[in-house]
Amino acid sequence: MVTNLFSFASLRRLIGAALLLVLFSGCTAGALRQARTDFYRNRVDEAAATLESDDGSRRDRLLFLMEKGLIYHRAGRYEESIKALLKASRLMEEQEMVSVSQQTGSMVINEWVTEYKGEYSERLWVHSYLMMNYLLLYKYEDALVEAKLALRRMREHSDALKGDYYTRALAALCYENLGLYSDAYIEYKKLAELMPNPVPAAPDLYRLALILGFKEESAKYRKMLPQGWEFSPKDGELVMFVGVGSGPVKIPGNIVLPPSIRVSFPQYKNRLVPHVQVMAASGTEPLVGTVITTDVSSVSKSALEERATLLMAKESARAAIKEAVAQAVGRKNDDVVVALVRTVLFLMEEPDTRGWETLPGALKLVRFRISPGTHTVQVRIQGGVSQTLTFDDIRIHPGERVYRSLRVSY
Protein backbone atom coordinates (compact mmCIF):
# COMPACT_ATOMS: atom_id res chain seq x y z
CA MET A 1 0.00 0.00 0.00
CA VAL A 2 2.83 2.34 0.97
CA THR A 3 4.69 1.26 -2.16
CA ASN A 4 1.66 2.15 -4.28
CA LEU A 5 1.14 5.42 -2.54
CA PHE A 6 4.70 6.58 -3.05
CA SER A 7 5.27 5.04 -6.50
CA PHE A 8 6.62 7.52 -9.05
CA ALA A 9 3.34 7.72 -11.00
CA SER A 10 1.33 8.40 -7.83
CA LEU A 11 3.88 10.92 -6.70
CA ARG A 12 3.67 12.82 -9.98
CA ARG A 13 -0.05 13.21 -9.54
CA LEU A 14 0.39 14.09 -5.90
CA ILE A 15 3.05 16.71 -6.66
CA GLY A 16 0.88 18.18 -9.44
CA ALA A 17 -2.07 18.50 -7.10
CA ALA A 18 0.09 19.94 -4.35
CA LEU A 19 1.57 22.56 -6.70
CA LEU A 20 -1.95 23.62 -7.64
CA LEU A 21 -2.81 23.90 -3.96
CA VAL A 22 0.30 26.02 -3.37
CA LEU A 23 -0.81 28.28 -6.19
CA PHE A 24 -4.34 28.67 -4.86
CA SER A 25 -3.69 28.68 -1.14
CA GLY A 26 -2.33 31.90 0.25
CA CYS A 27 -4.52 33.88 -2.12
CA THR A 28 -7.22 36.27 -1.03
CA ALA A 29 -10.20 36.50 -3.35
CA GLY A 30 -9.83 39.13 -6.08
CA ALA A 31 -13.07 40.91 -5.16
CA LEU A 32 -11.89 41.38 -1.60
CA ARG A 33 -8.52 42.75 -2.73
CA GLN A 34 -10.23 45.14 -5.12
CA ALA A 35 -12.69 46.33 -2.45
CA ARG A 36 -9.87 47.00 0.03
CA THR A 37 -7.87 48.92 -2.58
CA ASP A 38 -10.91 51.06 -3.42
CA PHE A 39 -11.66 51.60 0.27
CA TYR A 40 -8.19 52.94 1.02
CA ARG A 41 -8.31 55.16 -2.08
CA ASN A 42 -11.47 56.75 -0.68
CA ARG A 43 -13.63 55.12 -3.36
CA VAL A 44 -16.00 53.74 -0.74
CA ASP A 45 -19.02 53.40 -3.05
CA GLU A 46 -16.98 51.39 -5.56
CA ALA A 47 -15.69 49.20 -2.72
CA ALA A 48 -19.25 48.58 -1.56
CA ALA A 49 -20.38 47.83 -5.11
CA THR A 50 -17.60 45.26 -5.54
CA LEU A 51 -18.80 43.25 -2.55
CA GLU A 52 -22.51 43.97 -2.97
CA SER A 53 -23.59 40.57 -4.28
CA ASP A 54 -20.55 38.59 -3.18
CA ASP A 55 -20.28 36.79 0.16
CA GLY A 56 -17.12 34.96 -0.93
CA SER A 57 -16.35 31.28 -0.73
CA ARG A 58 -17.22 29.35 2.41
CA ARG A 59 -13.66 29.57 3.73
CA ASP A 60 -13.49 33.37 3.32
CA ARG A 61 -17.13 34.18 4.10
CA LEU A 62 -16.54 35.70 7.52
CA LEU A 63 -13.85 37.93 6.06
CA PHE A 64 -16.17 39.10 3.28
CA LEU A 65 -18.94 39.88 5.76
CA MET A 66 -16.63 41.78 8.12
CA GLU A 67 -15.13 43.87 5.29
CA LYS A 68 -18.55 44.46 3.76
CA GLY A 69 -19.98 45.54 7.12
CA LEU A 70 -17.23 48.08 7.69
CA ILE A 71 -17.30 49.40 4.12
CA TYR A 72 -21.07 49.94 4.33
CA HIS A 73 -20.59 51.62 7.72
CA ARG A 74 -18.13 54.06 6.22
CA ALA A 75 -20.46 54.69 3.30
CA GLY A 76 -23.16 55.66 5.83
CA ARG A 77 -25.29 52.66 4.79
CA TYR A 78 -25.89 51.58 8.37
CA GLU A 79 -28.85 49.24 7.77
CA GLU A 80 -26.86 47.29 5.17
CA SER A 81 -23.84 47.26 7.46
CA ILE A 82 -26.04 45.74 10.18
CA LYS A 83 -27.26 43.02 7.81
CA ALA A 84 -23.72 42.02 6.85
CA LEU A 85 -22.39 42.11 10.41
CA LEU A 86 -25.35 40.19 11.85
CA LYS A 87 -24.63 37.50 9.25
CA ALA A 88 -21.01 37.56 10.43
CA SER A 89 -22.13 37.28 14.03
CA ARG A 90 -24.33 34.24 13.25
CA LEU A 91 -21.51 32.65 11.26
CA MET A 92 -19.12 33.12 14.21
CA GLU A 93 -21.57 31.13 16.37
CA GLU A 94 -21.76 28.34 13.80
CA GLN A 95 -17.99 28.25 13.56
CA GLU A 96 -17.70 27.28 17.21
CA MET A 97 -17.89 23.68 15.97
CA VAL A 98 -14.51 22.25 14.93
CA SER A 99 -14.68 20.70 11.46
CA VAL A 100 -12.80 17.40 11.34
CA SER A 101 -12.52 17.46 7.53
CA GLN A 102 -11.04 20.97 7.48
CA GLN A 103 -8.67 20.29 10.35
CA THR A 104 -7.46 17.06 8.73
CA GLY A 105 -6.78 18.90 5.49
CA SER A 106 -4.97 21.68 7.28
CA MET A 107 -2.70 19.18 9.07
CA VAL A 108 -1.19 18.20 5.70
CA ILE A 109 -1.57 21.35 3.62
CA ASN A 110 -1.91 24.63 5.54
CA GLU A 111 -4.43 26.82 7.39
CA TRP A 112 -5.72 28.41 4.20
CA VAL A 113 -7.89 25.34 3.54
CA THR A 114 -9.90 26.02 6.70
CA GLU A 115 -12.73 28.51 7.17
CA TYR A 116 -11.47 31.85 8.47
CA LYS A 117 -12.84 32.25 11.97
CA GLY A 118 -11.47 35.68 12.81
CA GLU A 119 -9.13 36.64 15.63
CA TYR A 120 -10.70 37.15 19.06
CA SER A 121 -10.30 40.91 18.59
CA GLU A 122 -11.98 40.89 15.17
CA ARG A 123 -14.89 38.88 16.59
CA LEU A 124 -15.27 41.53 19.25
CA TRP A 125 -15.22 44.39 16.75
CA VAL A 126 -18.09 42.84 14.79
CA HIS A 127 -20.19 43.66 17.86
CA SER A 128 -18.54 47.09 18.27
CA TYR A 129 -19.48 48.08 14.72
CA LEU A 130 -22.99 46.71 15.21
CA MET A 131 -23.29 48.84 18.36
CA MET A 132 -22.14 51.93 16.42
CA ASN A 133 -24.61 51.21 13.59
CA TYR A 134 -27.52 50.78 15.97
CA LEU A 135 -26.62 53.95 17.91
CA LEU A 136 -26.38 55.91 14.66
CA LEU A 137 -29.92 54.71 13.89
CA TYR A 138 -31.07 55.43 17.48
CA LYS A 139 -32.03 51.77 17.97
CA TYR A 140 -30.95 51.69 21.60
CA GLU A 141 -32.35 48.26 22.53
CA ASP A 142 -30.54 46.56 19.67
CA ALA A 143 -27.36 48.45 20.57
CA LEU A 144 -27.66 47.09 24.10
CA VAL A 145 -27.99 43.53 22.78
CA GLU A 146 -24.69 43.99 20.95
CA ALA A 147 -23.13 45.62 24.01
CA LYS A 148 -23.95 42.51 26.04
CA LEU A 149 -22.51 40.23 23.36
CA ALA A 150 -19.35 42.37 23.19
CA LEU A 151 -18.91 42.27 26.96
CA ARG A 152 -19.37 38.49 26.90
CA ARG A 153 -16.54 38.22 24.34
CA MET A 154 -14.41 40.49 26.54
CA ARG A 155 -15.03 38.20 29.51
CA GLU A 156 -14.10 35.11 27.46
CA HIS A 157 -10.74 36.62 26.48
CA SER A 158 -10.25 39.07 29.29
CA ASP A 159 -6.46 39.35 29.04
CA ALA A 160 -6.24 39.67 25.29
CA LEU A 161 -9.08 42.18 24.97
CA LYS A 162 -8.66 44.29 28.10
CA GLY A 163 -7.00 47.05 26.07
CA ASP A 164 -10.15 47.68 24.04
CA TYR A 165 -11.29 50.69 26.06
CA TYR A 166 -13.39 51.97 23.17
CA THR A 167 -15.74 48.97 23.06
CA ARG A 168 -16.20 48.94 26.84
CA ALA A 169 -17.01 52.67 26.85
CA LEU A 170 -19.46 52.12 23.99
CA ALA A 171 -21.14 49.29 25.93
CA ALA A 172 -21.43 51.53 29.00
CA LEU A 173 -23.02 54.21 26.82
CA CYS A 174 -25.57 51.65 25.58
CA TYR A 175 -26.56 50.83 29.16
CA GLU A 176 -26.79 54.52 29.98
CA ASN A 177 -29.03 55.27 26.99
CA LEU A 178 -31.70 52.97 28.43
CA GLY A 179 -31.41 54.33 31.95
CA LEU A 180 -29.55 51.26 33.24
CA TYR A 181 -27.26 53.45 35.30
CA SER A 182 -25.90 50.78 37.67
CA ASP A 183 -24.73 48.61 34.77
CA ALA A 184 -23.25 51.64 33.02
CA TYR A 185 -21.46 52.69 36.21
CA ILE A 186 -19.93 49.20 36.62
CA GLU A 187 -18.54 49.29 33.08
CA TYR A 188 -17.16 52.84 33.42
CA LYS A 189 -15.54 51.78 36.69
CA LYS A 190 -13.91 48.75 35.06
CA LEU A 191 -12.76 51.07 32.29
CA ALA A 192 -11.18 53.49 34.77
CA GLU A 193 -9.37 50.58 36.44
CA LEU A 194 -8.05 49.22 33.14
CA MET A 195 -6.96 52.51 31.55
CA PRO A 196 -3.47 53.78 32.35
CA ASN A 197 -5.02 57.22 32.80
CA PRO A 198 -8.63 57.07 34.06
CA VAL A 199 -9.34 60.81 33.57
CA PRO A 200 -11.37 60.35 30.33
CA ALA A 201 -13.82 58.08 32.22
CA ALA A 202 -14.11 60.45 35.21
CA PRO A 203 -16.92 62.70 33.86
CA ASP A 204 -19.19 59.69 33.25
CA LEU A 205 -18.36 58.16 36.63
CA TYR A 206 -18.99 61.48 38.35
CA ARG A 207 -22.29 62.03 36.56
CA LEU A 208 -23.57 58.50 37.23
CA ALA A 209 -22.36 58.54 40.86
CA LEU A 210 -24.51 61.67 41.32
CA ILE A 211 -27.54 60.01 39.72
CA LEU A 212 -27.09 56.84 41.79
CA GLY A 213 -26.52 58.79 45.00
CA PHE A 214 -22.94 57.54 45.55
CA LYS A 215 -21.68 60.58 47.48
CA GLU A 216 -18.11 59.43 48.25
CA GLU A 217 -17.53 58.25 44.68
CA SER A 218 -18.93 61.42 43.15
CA ALA A 219 -16.54 63.45 45.34
CA LYS A 220 -13.63 61.23 44.29
CA TYR A 221 -14.34 61.54 40.56
CA ARG A 222 -15.10 65.25 40.77
CA LYS A 223 -11.44 65.83 41.57
CA MET A 224 -10.48 64.04 38.36
CA LEU A 225 -12.70 66.06 36.03
CA PRO A 226 -11.01 67.68 33.04
CA GLN A 227 -10.64 71.45 33.15
CA GLY A 228 -13.79 73.32 32.19
CA TRP A 229 -16.06 70.31 32.64
CA GLU A 230 -19.28 71.08 34.47
CA PHE A 231 -22.25 68.76 34.86
CA SER A 232 -25.63 69.97 33.78
CA PRO A 233 -28.46 67.42 33.44
CA LYS A 234 -29.97 69.47 30.62
CA ASP A 235 -26.90 69.21 28.40
CA GLY A 236 -26.90 66.84 25.49
CA GLU A 237 -23.95 65.22 23.77
CA LEU A 238 -22.48 64.99 20.32
CA VAL A 239 -20.95 61.51 20.26
CA MET A 240 -18.43 60.81 17.50
CA PHE A 241 -17.08 57.43 16.45
CA VAL A 242 -13.72 58.20 14.92
CA GLY A 243 -11.68 55.56 13.10
CA VAL A 244 -8.07 56.63 12.53
CA GLY A 245 -5.61 55.36 9.90
CA SER A 246 -5.27 51.74 8.89
CA GLY A 247 -5.34 48.69 11.11
CA PRO A 248 -2.48 46.19 11.17
CA VAL A 249 -2.02 43.51 8.50
CA LYS A 250 -0.82 39.97 8.97
CA ILE A 251 2.50 39.03 7.43
CA PRO A 252 4.20 35.63 7.30
CA GLY A 253 6.80 34.66 9.89
CA ASN A 254 9.00 31.61 9.29
CA ILE A 255 11.34 29.33 11.19
CA VAL A 256 13.37 27.08 8.87
CA LEU A 257 15.13 23.98 10.21
CA PRO A 258 17.29 21.54 8.22
CA PRO A 259 16.78 19.56 6.08
CA SER A 260 13.56 21.24 4.87
CA ILE A 261 11.34 21.81 7.89
CA ARG A 262 9.46 25.09 7.72
CA VAL A 263 7.33 26.27 10.57
CA SER A 264 5.34 29.30 9.51
CA PHE A 265 3.07 31.56 11.50
CA PRO A 266 1.18 34.83 11.00
CA GLN A 267 2.28 38.00 12.75
CA TYR A 268 0.88 41.51 12.74
CA LYS A 269 2.63 44.41 11.09
CA ASN A 270 1.50 47.92 11.98
CA ARG A 271 0.42 50.35 9.32
CA LEU A 272 0.43 54.10 9.56
CA VAL A 273 -1.77 55.46 12.35
CA PRO A 274 -1.45 59.24 12.65
CA HIS A 275 -1.71 60.88 16.03
CA VAL A 276 -5.00 62.69 15.79
CA GLN A 277 -6.71 65.34 17.87
CA VAL A 278 -10.43 66.01 17.43
CA MET A 279 -11.72 69.44 18.41
CA ALA A 280 -15.16 70.92 17.94
CA ALA A 281 -16.91 74.26 18.19
CA SER A 282 -20.48 75.41 17.90
CA GLY A 283 -20.17 78.81 16.25
CA THR A 284 -17.32 80.47 18.08
CA GLU A 285 -17.83 78.51 21.29
CA PRO A 286 -15.41 75.59 21.70
CA LEU A 287 -17.03 72.36 22.94
CA VAL A 288 -15.61 70.49 25.90
CA GLY A 289 -15.20 66.78 25.33
CA THR A 290 -13.61 63.54 26.40
CA VAL A 291 -11.78 60.99 24.26
CA ILE A 292 -11.41 57.27 24.90
CA THR A 293 -9.07 55.49 22.48
CA THR A 294 -8.37 51.87 21.60
CA ASP A 295 -5.10 51.04 19.91
CA VAL A 296 -6.44 48.51 17.40
CA SER A 297 -2.94 47.31 16.47
CA SER A 298 -2.00 46.59 20.06
CA VAL A 299 -5.26 44.74 20.88
CA SER A 300 -4.96 42.73 17.64
CA LYS A 301 -1.46 41.64 18.63
CA SER A 302 -2.59 40.62 22.15
CA ALA A 303 -5.41 38.56 20.63
CA LEU A 304 -3.04 36.78 18.25
CA GLU A 305 -0.58 36.16 21.07
CA GLU A 306 -3.32 34.47 23.12
CA ARG A 307 -3.83 32.05 20.23
CA ALA A 308 -0.08 31.61 19.63
CA THR A 309 0.40 28.52 21.85
CA LEU A 310 -2.35 26.62 20.05
CA LEU A 311 -1.09 27.87 16.71
CA MET A 312 2.52 26.79 17.34
CA ALA A 313 1.43 23.35 18.59
CA LYS A 314 -0.50 22.80 15.38
CA GLU A 315 2.36 24.15 13.23
CA SER A 316 4.79 21.76 14.93
CA ALA A 317 2.46 18.79 14.42
CA ARG A 318 2.10 19.70 10.74
CA ALA A 319 5.88 20.00 10.35
CA ALA A 320 6.27 16.53 11.94
CA ILE A 321 3.66 15.01 9.58
CA LYS A 322 5.32 16.57 6.54
CA GLU A 323 8.75 15.33 7.62
CA ALA A 324 7.30 11.82 8.09
CA VAL A 325 5.84 11.96 4.56
CA ALA A 326 9.20 13.15 3.13
CA GLN A 327 11.07 10.32 4.88
CA ALA A 328 8.55 7.70 3.71
CA VAL A 329 9.02 8.94 0.13
CA GLY A 330 12.80 8.81 0.60
CA ARG A 331 12.71 5.12 1.45
CA LYS A 332 11.07 4.20 -1.88
CA ASN A 333 12.40 6.77 -4.37
CA ASP A 334 15.58 8.37 -5.60
CA ASP A 335 17.02 11.68 -4.37
CA VAL A 336 15.52 13.84 -7.14
CA VAL A 337 11.99 12.76 -6.24
CA VAL A 338 12.64 13.26 -2.54
CA ALA A 339 14.02 16.76 -3.19
CA LEU A 340 10.95 17.56 -5.28
CA VAL A 341 8.58 16.33 -2.58
CA ARG A 342 10.44 18.26 0.11
CA THR A 343 10.28 21.42 -2.02
CA VAL A 344 6.54 21.07 -2.51
CA LEU A 345 5.90 20.41 1.19
CA PHE A 346 8.11 23.39 2.05
CA LEU A 347 6.20 25.66 -0.31
CA MET A 348 2.85 24.39 0.95
CA GLU A 349 3.69 25.61 4.43
CA GLU A 350 2.11 29.01 3.96
CA PRO A 351 0.93 30.90 7.06
CA ASP A 352 -2.66 32.07 7.18
CA THR A 353 -2.39 35.83 6.82
CA ARG A 354 -6.08 36.48 6.33
CA GLY A 355 -7.45 39.34 8.40
CA TRP A 356 -9.97 42.19 8.55
CA GLU A 357 -7.94 44.81 6.72
CA THR A 358 -10.32 47.76 6.53
CA LEU A 359 -10.24 48.20 10.30
CA PRO A 360 -8.76 51.48 11.48
CA GLY A 361 -5.52 51.60 13.44
CA ALA A 362 -7.25 53.35 16.32
CA LEU A 363 -10.85 53.81 17.42
CA LYS A 364 -11.73 56.99 19.28
CA LEU A 365 -14.93 57.65 21.17
CA VAL A 366 -15.20 61.43 21.29
CA ARG A 367 -18.01 62.93 23.37
CA PHE A 368 -18.70 66.66 23.27
CA ARG A 369 -21.09 68.25 25.75
CA ILE A 370 -23.49 70.54 24.00
CA SER A 371 -26.40 72.66 25.14
CA PRO A 372 -29.97 72.01 23.93
CA GLY A 373 -30.88 73.68 20.63
CA THR A 374 -29.91 73.53 16.98
CA HIS A 375 -26.20 73.84 16.28
CA THR A 376 -23.82 73.99 13.37
CA VAL A 377 -20.80 72.15 14.69
CA GLN A 378 -17.36 72.47 13.15
CA VAL A 379 -15.10 69.52 13.90
CA ARG A 380 -11.40 70.09 13.36
CA ILE A 381 -9.12 67.08 12.90
CA GLN A 382 -5.46 67.71 13.55
CA GLY A 383 -2.98 65.05 12.48
CA GLY A 384 -3.23 62.69 9.51
CA VAL A 385 -4.98 64.57 6.75
CA SER A 386 -5.93 67.64 8.79
CA GLN A 387 -9.42 68.70 7.93
CA THR A 388 -12.40 70.67 9.17
CA LEU A 389 -15.82 69.11 8.87
CA THR A 390 -19.09 70.96 9.29
CA PHE A 391 -22.11 69.21 10.72
CA ASP A 392 -25.21 71.32 10.04
CA ASP A 393 -28.47 71.02 11.85
CA ILE A 394 -27.31 69.16 14.96
CA ARG A 395 -30.51 69.21 17.03
CA ILE A 396 -29.95 68.55 20.70
CA HIS A 397 -32.84 67.88 23.06
CA PRO A 398 -32.14 68.15 26.81
CA GLY A 399 -30.19 65.13 28.06
CA GLU A 400 -30.14 63.46 24.64
CA ARG A 401 -27.33 62.36 22.36
CA VAL A 402 -26.61 62.76 18.67
CA TYR A 403 -24.21 60.39 16.90
CA ARG A 404 -21.84 60.80 13.98
CA SER A 405 -19.20 58.50 12.52
CA LEU A 406 -16.08 59.46 10.63
CA ARG A 407 -12.86 57.96 9.38
CA VAL A 408 -9.58 59.88 9.34
CA SER A 409 -7.06 58.78 6.74
CA TYR A 410 -3.47 59.83 6.30
Added chain:
Amino acid sequence: MRKPFHAAMLILLVTGLFITAGCSTTTRNISTEEEIHYDEAYDFSDKKVIVDGLVEPLIARYQNSGDGYRPVAIVYPIANRTSEHIDTTGISDDIRGRLINGGVFRFLNEAQRDNIAQELDYQRNSGMVVRDQIKQARQSGAKYILSGTLRSIEKEEPKGIRLKKKKMNYYSLNLQLTDVETGLIDWTHSVDLAREASKPIIGW
Protein backbone atom coordinates in the same frame (compact mmCIF):
# COMPACT_ATOMS: atom_id res chain seq x y z
CA MET B 1 -19.03 -12.82 -12.69
CA ARG B 2 -22.45 -11.19 -12.97
CA LYS B 3 -23.29 -11.49 -9.26
CA PRO B 4 -20.47 -9.22 -7.99
CA PHE B 5 -21.36 -6.75 -10.75
CA HIS B 6 -25.00 -6.67 -9.63
CA ALA B 7 -23.99 -6.29 -5.99
CA ALA B 8 -21.70 -3.36 -6.88
CA MET B 9 -24.48 -1.71 -8.89
CA LEU B 10 -26.90 -2.15 -5.99
CA ILE B 11 -24.46 -0.58 -3.54
CA LEU B 12 -23.93 2.34 -5.95
CA LEU B 13 -27.66 2.80 -6.35
CA VAL B 14 -28.36 2.72 -2.61
CA THR B 15 -25.50 5.14 -1.92
CA GLY B 16 -26.79 7.42 -4.67
CA LEU B 17 -30.28 7.34 -3.20
CA PHE B 18 -28.96 8.19 0.26
CA ILE B 19 -26.95 11.11 -1.10
CA THR B 20 -29.88 12.39 -3.17
CA ALA B 21 -32.27 12.10 -0.23
CA GLY B 22 -29.82 13.91 2.04
CA CYS B 23 -29.35 16.77 -0.40
CA SER B 24 -32.92 17.33 -1.52
CA THR B 25 -34.90 20.34 -0.30
CA THR B 26 -38.00 19.50 1.72
CA THR B 27 -40.80 21.64 3.11
CA ARG B 28 -43.65 20.81 5.47
CA ASN B 29 -46.27 22.73 7.35
CA ILE B 30 -45.97 22.58 11.11
CA SER B 31 -48.56 23.38 13.69
CA THR B 32 -48.09 26.64 15.57
CA GLU B 33 -49.42 24.76 18.61
CA GLU B 34 -46.55 22.29 18.44
CA GLU B 35 -43.62 23.07 20.74
CA ILE B 36 -40.44 23.02 18.67
CA HIS B 37 -36.96 24.16 19.69
CA TYR B 38 -33.84 23.91 17.54
CA ASP B 39 -31.52 25.42 20.12
CA GLU B 40 -31.54 27.25 23.45
CA ALA B 41 -32.49 30.63 21.93
CA TYR B 42 -35.90 32.34 22.03
CA ASP B 43 -38.38 31.09 19.40
CA PHE B 44 -42.08 31.21 18.47
CA SER B 45 -42.96 28.40 20.89
CA ASP B 46 -41.60 30.55 23.73
CA LYS B 47 -43.71 33.49 22.60
CA LYS B 48 -46.81 31.34 22.84
CA VAL B 49 -45.95 30.07 26.32
CA ILE B 50 -45.24 33.63 27.49
CA VAL B 51 -48.46 35.08 26.05
CA ASP B 52 -50.60 32.22 27.44
CA GLY B 53 -48.94 32.53 30.84
CA LEU B 54 -49.63 36.26 31.08
CA VAL B 55 -53.00 36.70 29.44
CA GLU B 56 -54.92 34.11 31.43
CA PRO B 57 -54.20 35.56 34.91
CA LEU B 58 -54.82 39.08 33.60
CA ILE B 59 -58.22 38.14 32.18
CA ALA B 60 -59.07 36.26 35.38
CA ARG B 61 -58.19 39.32 37.47
CA TYR B 62 -60.41 41.81 35.56
CA GLN B 63 -63.13 39.55 34.13
CA ASN B 64 -65.32 39.52 37.21
CA SER B 65 -65.34 43.21 38.04
CA GLY B 66 -69.15 42.89 37.74
CA ASP B 67 -70.29 46.16 36.18
CA GLY B 68 -69.55 45.08 32.60
CA TYR B 69 -67.31 48.10 32.11
CA ARG B 70 -64.34 47.38 29.85
CA PRO B 71 -61.52 49.71 30.80
CA VAL B 72 -59.44 51.40 28.11
CA ALA B 73 -55.75 50.58 28.04
CA ILE B 74 -52.70 51.38 25.94
CA VAL B 75 -49.81 49.04 25.26
CA TYR B 76 -46.31 50.45 25.64
CA PRO B 77 -43.41 48.56 24.02
CA ILE B 78 -42.08 45.59 25.93
CA ALA B 79 -38.45 46.42 26.70
CA ASN B 80 -35.95 43.89 25.42
CA ARG B 81 -33.17 43.43 27.99
CA THR B 82 -31.90 40.10 26.63
CA SER B 83 -28.74 39.40 24.64
CA GLU B 84 -30.75 38.54 21.54
CA HIS B 85 -32.38 40.69 18.89
CA ILE B 86 -35.99 39.84 19.75
CA ASP B 87 -38.91 41.71 18.21
CA THR B 88 -41.04 42.15 21.33
CA THR B 89 -43.84 43.83 19.39
CA GLY B 90 -44.91 40.29 18.47
CA ILE B 91 -45.50 39.57 22.16
CA SER B 92 -47.38 42.81 22.88
CA ASP B 93 -49.53 42.46 19.72
CA ASP B 94 -50.55 38.93 20.73
CA ILE B 95 -51.33 39.98 24.32
CA ARG B 96 -53.43 42.90 23.11
CA GLY B 97 -55.31 40.70 20.63
CA ARG B 98 -56.10 38.09 23.26
CA LEU B 99 -57.28 40.73 25.75
CA ILE B 100 -59.55 42.42 23.21
CA ASN B 101 -61.03 39.09 22.14
CA GLY B 102 -61.39 38.09 25.80
CA GLY B 103 -63.80 41.05 26.18
CA VAL B 104 -62.03 42.46 29.21
CA PHE B 105 -60.19 45.53 27.91
CA ARG B 106 -60.44 47.97 25.06
CA PHE B 107 -57.22 49.33 23.60
CA LEU B 108 -56.15 52.61 22.09
CA ASN B 109 -54.40 52.29 18.74
CA GLU B 110 -51.29 54.32 19.48
CA ALA B 111 -49.66 53.45 16.16
CA GLN B 112 -52.56 55.11 14.27
CA ARG B 113 -52.65 58.36 16.29
CA ASP B 114 -51.01 60.47 13.59
CA ASN B 115 -53.19 58.94 10.90
CA ILE B 116 -56.33 59.54 12.98
CA ALA B 117 -55.34 63.19 13.50
CA GLN B 118 -54.66 63.54 9.78
CA GLU B 119 -58.02 61.98 8.89
CA LEU B 120 -59.91 64.24 11.33
CA ASP B 121 -58.11 67.24 9.97
CA TYR B 122 -59.06 66.22 6.44
CA GLN B 123 -62.70 65.74 7.39
CA ARG B 124 -62.86 69.18 8.99
CA ASN B 125 -61.09 71.08 6.24
CA SER B 126 -61.89 69.32 2.99
CA GLY B 127 -65.45 70.52 2.50
CA MET B 128 -66.89 67.13 3.49
CA VAL B 129 -70.65 66.91 4.05
CA VAL B 130 -71.19 67.83 7.70
CA ARG B 131 -73.41 64.87 8.52
CA ASP B 132 -70.62 62.50 7.38
CA GLN B 133 -67.99 64.17 9.51
CA ILE B 134 -66.84 62.26 12.57
CA LYS B 135 -67.81 64.03 15.77
CA GLN B 136 -64.90 65.60 17.57
CA ALA B 137 -63.72 65.20 21.15
CA ARG B 138 -65.00 61.64 21.33
CA GLN B 139 -61.65 59.86 21.63
CA SER B 140 -61.09 57.74 24.68
CA GLY B 141 -58.27 58.19 27.16
CA ALA B 142 -56.36 55.28 28.58
CA LYS B 143 -57.06 54.26 32.16
CA TYR B 144 -54.24 51.73 32.14
CA ILE B 145 -50.79 51.36 30.64
CA LEU B 146 -49.73 47.83 29.86
CA SER B 147 -45.94 47.53 29.81
CA GLY B 148 -43.33 44.86 30.37
CA THR B 149 -39.70 43.81 30.31
CA LEU B 150 -38.18 40.69 28.81
CA ARG B 151 -34.96 39.67 30.53
CA SER B 152 -32.59 36.79 30.05
CA ILE B 153 -29.68 35.12 31.77
CA GLU B 154 -27.34 32.98 29.68
CA LYS B 155 -24.85 30.50 30.99
CA GLU B 156 -22.57 28.11 29.20
CA GLU B 157 -20.25 25.39 30.39
CA PRO B 158 -16.72 26.61 30.98
CA LYS B 159 -13.88 25.48 28.70
CA GLY B 160 -12.89 21.86 29.17
CA ILE B 161 -12.22 18.60 27.35
CA ARG B 162 -15.59 17.40 26.11
CA LEU B 163 -17.42 16.55 22.90
CA LYS B 164 -20.52 18.61 23.60
CA LYS B 165 -21.03 22.04 25.06
CA LYS B 166 -24.09 22.86 27.11
CA LYS B 167 -25.79 26.23 27.11
CA MET B 168 -28.59 27.35 29.37
CA ASN B 169 -30.93 30.27 28.70
CA TYR B 170 -33.39 31.66 31.20
CA TYR B 171 -36.07 34.10 30.08
CA SER B 172 -38.43 36.08 32.24
CA LEU B 173 -41.16 38.41 31.01
CA ASN B 174 -42.66 40.67 33.61
CA LEU B 175 -45.90 42.41 32.63
CA GLN B 176 -47.41 45.33 34.55
CA LEU B 177 -50.69 47.20 34.40
CA THR B 178 -50.33 50.74 35.69
CA ASP B 179 -53.28 52.95 36.61
CA VAL B 180 -52.68 56.23 34.75
CA GLU B 181 -54.78 58.25 37.19
CA THR B 182 -53.05 57.12 40.37
CA GLY B 183 -49.70 56.01 38.99
CA LEU B 184 -50.04 52.80 40.99
CA ILE B 185 -49.26 49.35 39.63
CA ASP B 186 -52.65 47.64 39.62
CA TRP B 187 -51.50 44.20 38.50
CA THR B 188 -48.20 42.46 37.73
CA HIS B 189 -47.23 38.97 36.73
CA SER B 190 -44.16 37.13 35.42
CA VAL B 191 -43.62 34.12 33.21
CA ASP B 192 -40.29 32.31 33.40
CA LEU B 193 -38.76 29.89 30.94
CA ALA B 194 -35.48 28.01 31.19
CA ARG B 195 -33.94 25.76 28.58
CA GLU B 196 -30.73 23.82 28.25
CA ALA B 197 -29.30 22.76 24.90
CA SER B 198 -26.10 20.98 24.01
CA LYS B 199 -24.19 21.39 20.80
CA PRO B 200 -21.43 19.14 19.49
CA ILE B 201 -17.99 20.73 19.54
CA ILE B 202 -16.73 18.52 16.72
CA GLY B 203 -18.47 18.11 13.38
CA TRP B 204 -17.62 16.92 9.88
